[in-house]
Amino acid sequence: MTEPQAEQKTAADKKREELVSKVLAVNDLLQYQDGTVASRMIVFKKAGTITLFAFDAGEGLSEHSAPYDAILTVTDGEADVTIEGAPFTVRTGEMIILPANKPHGVQARQRFKMTLTMIRE
Template structure:
């Protein structure tokens, strides 16, 4: 899997690009495009307490099993995918949302090309 991030670092250019999204009506699935054979992302909010990142996955692409130190809310914006949380499989499609609990193994794989929104909520009491 090739990973292509449009805005992973905190350079001034990317931060200004996120600022331009504020106070506007947005269609989230239009803010990240597909790229053949890869996963693309675009961070649209990043704060000390959390972030919102949009992803697009080409068919058969995915994220291998991993954990995160805080809860993550995933909403499918377009297409279909399979999600695994601690060994349990979930079929997801546009409009579905699932919460990945902190420190629990999870993974996902594209059934079709799909886009998702990932909202990470940091537990600042344990930072």
């Protein structure tokens, strides 16, 4: 990589690079914040992304859809997920696949952390 290319890296790119080739405690990578949903993208590639989320109790993501399948994996807490209006409860250690182009939403029952792995075609 040439020097001008290296300079073009964003701060977020540099923070993601700091995570490579290390053993990581997923729940330590993002902290809860009162009254909000915090997120941190840790992988951003053409093939897909991995984003960490920390939800305060009662916070959520309103119903929406995405053009790609996504895997929601709970790393702490408990949340309600809807997929096309069907309700699901997910807890620590569980996952659910959110299908492409299907409306879904997430609501934290308590403080809740998850990884969202988006797979692009």
